[in-house]
Amino acid sequence: MGDLKEELKGKIIEQLNLEDITVAEIADDDPLFGDGLGLDSIDALELIVMLDKDYGIRLSDPKEGRKIFESVEIMAKYIEEHRTK
Amino acid sequence: MTKIYVSHNNIVSCLGLDSETVVNAVRDELSGLGLVEDAALLPVPFYASVLDREKLTVAFHNLNPKKNYTRLERMMILSLDEVVKASKLPLNDRVGLVIATTKGNIDALEGASPFPRERAYLAQLGMVLKDFFGFQNEAIVLSNACVSGILAISVAKRYIRRGVYDHVFVVGGDLVTKFILSGFNSFQALSTMPCKPYDEGRSGINIGEAAASVLVTSSKENLAEQSVEVLGEGTCNDANHISxxxxxxxxLYRSVHSAMQEARIDVKDIDFISAHGTATVFNDEMEAIAFNRLGLGRTPLNSLKGYFGHTLGASGLLETVIGMHSLHQNTLFRSLGYETRGTSQPLNVIHRTTPRELNVFLKTASGFGGCNTSAVFKRVKDWNKERR
Amino acid sequence: MKKPTYHIKSYCHIRENTVSLNGVELFVGNGPNFPVFIKSVYKKFKVDYPKFFKMDNLSKLAFMAAEVLLTKENLGSGVDNNIALVFANRASSLDTDRKHGASIEDDNSYYPSPAVFVYTLPNICLGEISIKHKLFSENSFFIFDGFNAEHLFHYSSSLLDLNKAEEVLCGWVDLDENNYEAFLYLVSKDVGTKYSVKAINSLY
Structure with a gap:
């Protein structure tokens, strides 16, 4: 689980081109959207693609994403439970 | 100041290959949207309005083409050909050509395309059309997302006002492709049902393909009977978000304001709005807010996406042509797919196709990149006298 | 009716690893490719705008050229700067179109990216500039086979003629694989170089 969280942080930085942020700067419970990392609607869609591509999880309802992408902690938990690869 | 008219016109779409046929279908409330199950286009089934290949091939063959043309080129040539012929204008150096498209021949990038990949360059599309008809001036290709079709009329008008041209032919077109479908699907923007603009159950767009053409001119001679005068137009960026x-x-608010200010008209003078209405949750809500801020919440309004889907770079032009016919027939066309209000602010969405005396309509469009374009058109009442 | 005269206030080039303003070289990079070069430009001009890194190459190029030019103009914040954007190029958004195309080519690794797809329209770079500089203004993106001063001249002049804008940021921003070139200039009713097709071509 700890490894997964670190892995996710790295992927978020890379996939979403968060140039000036390092893995160490993202806390497990930092909000990803809004005031936290300041991600926007396109980033949310990009995370949905990442779930599908890297973990074999398909979200059909983008609203579901909002809950899952609250923080790295919640994301990791969801992935652990639902991953197919 | 020189008056500018939008005159002869054509629509090539799944509802027909000329404006009359297409407008009749709209008046009869026929939708061109259908379920497509083609994994080569999209892994899941989707609704779209797609042109019948056979019909297009037959109609295009009648023009005796000497070379090979892509599907989009055939649609655009077929559409423009009717308008060029109806105009009876010699294509001299006072005649311009504006092409509106978002993606042009983007299917040329696909491995299976029989055309070279260079065909995807939009200037090539311009040259193909220029050469087919023998225009003297280089084509002006406009690629400004989903406002391209209506903005192209602005561009034509501005060129005429500037004194560069007397007449400008405008053609807009885009295709239903794997490229476009995969992108909008990744945006979770595609509806799995026929789209429902402004309805509470709306869940996204359908993509459509079409080409539309008009003549924009400063001359009153030989005007088409559906001709309208361009009273004003304007474009404005949201400066907010790219998607x-x-x-x-x-x-949108500012672009309508700019168009109305130039037109010197009041909201009460607008008989109906031919709006963008893509049927995404956020777009339609945004429009409702902007129209209410403008005092246009009670003005009859339609979105034609329920008939054609979103035809991207063609949509603004296609919908302007339908609007012209709407004025000419004194008929408000139903906004197909709408049942129950689904926006926080009220809109007077046209429930059923209704006869009504009409003079002026507002056309709007909004697109990726934060762009919004509006134009106000007024029917040329005594076109018979004006044409003299 | 006599046509009013307009003026070019300032202009900027980004090409061949070099950024220049009004003909004066401001920065020469030595990047092996465009992404590295444009990042060095971003650092050099101390922009501090994290969204820059999310942009595609065409938007980065257009954004930095506008940045260099408009920073010099000291746009007041909180006021409406009615500066229209009129851009043109040859390759449209093909650089990014190819990327999106590659992501959907193989059915076994079909993962279209929304963050890529959104940039498959050339006018997105106009949106990026509008957002950064709070420009609620006329926007249009044109495609030609080559630099077309005549078009830029007439279209930008028409916006000023019709009072659709106070000033126009105008020019050519093209990016196609390893080739890139940006030339932007600001036209206004103020003093400067007299605006004409000839003037545009000589500055280009």
């Missing part, structure tokens, strides 16, 4: 519509509808 998400502005929450306050700022850009």
């Amino acid at each position: 998400g519509p502005s929450r306050s509808g700022e850009g």
Whole structure:
């Protein structure tokens, strides 16, 4: 689980081109959207693609994403439970 | 100041290959949207309005083409050909050509395309059309997302006002492709049902393909009977987000304001709005906010996406042509797919196709990149006298 | 009716690893490719705008050229700067179109990216500039086979003629694989170089 969280942080930085942020700067419970990392609607869609591509999880309802992408902690938990690869 | 008219016109779409046929279908409330199950286009089934290949091939063959043309080129040539012929204008150096498209021959990038990949360059599309008809001036290709079709009329008007041209032919077109479908699907923007603009159950867009053409001219000679005068137009960016519509509808609000100011008309003079209405949750809500800020919440309004889907770079032009016919027939066309209000602010969405005396309509469009374009058109009442 | 005269206030080039303003070289990079070069430009001009890194190459190029030019103009914040954007190029958004195309080519690794797809329209770079500089203004993106001063001249002049804008940021921003070139200039009713097709071509 700890490894997964670190892995996710790295992927978020890379996939979403968060140039000036390092893995160490993202806390497990930092909000990803809004005031936290300041991600926007396109980033949310990009995370949905990442779930599908890297973990074999398909979200059909983008609203579901909002809950899952609250923080790295919640994301990791969801992935652990639902991953197919 | 020189008056500018939009005159001869054509629509090539799944509802027909000329304006009359297409407008009749709209009047009869026929939708061109259908279920497509083609994994080569999209892994899941989707609704779209797609042109019948056979019909297009037969109609295009009648023009005796000497070379090979892509599907989009055939649609655009077929559409423009009717308008060029109806105009009876010699294509001299006072005649311009504006092409509106978002993606042009983007299917030329696909491995299976029989055309070279260079065909995807939009200037090539311009040259193909220029050469087919023998225009003397280089084509002006406009690629400004989903406002391209209506903005192209602005561009034509501005060129005429500037004194560069007397007449400008405008053609807009885009295709239903794997490229476009995969992209909008990744945006979770495609509806799995026929789209429902402004309805509470709306869940996204359908893509459509079409080409539309008009003549924009400063001459009153030989005007088409559906001709309208361009009273005003304007474009404005939201300066907010590259894909998400502005929450306050700022850009749309300002673009309508700019068009109305130039037109010197009041909201009460607008008989109906031919709006963008893509049927995404956020776009339609944004429009409702902007129209209410403008005092246009009670003005009859339609979106034609329920008939054609979203035809991207063609949509603004296609919908303007339908609007012209709407004025000419004194008929408000139903906004197909709408049942129950689904926006926080009220809109007077046209429930059923209704006869009504009409003079002026407002056309709007909004697109990715935060762009919004509006134009106000007024029917040329005594076109018979004006044409003299 | 006599046509009013307009003026070019300032202009900027980004090409061949070099950024220049009004003909004066401001920065020479030595990047092996465009992404590295444009990042060095971003650092050099101390922009501090994290969204820059999310942009595609065409938007980065257009954004930095506008940045260099408009920073010099000291746009007041909180006021409406009615500066229209009129851009043109040859390759449209093909650089990014190819990327999106590659992501959907193989059915076994079909993962279209929304963050890529959104940039498959050339006018997105106009949106990026509008957002950064809070420009609620006329926007249009044109495609030609080559630099077309005549078009830029007439279209930008028409916006000023019709009072659709106070000033126009105008020019050519093209990016196609390893080739890139940006030339932007600001036209206004103020003093400067007299605006004409000839003037545009000589500055280009």
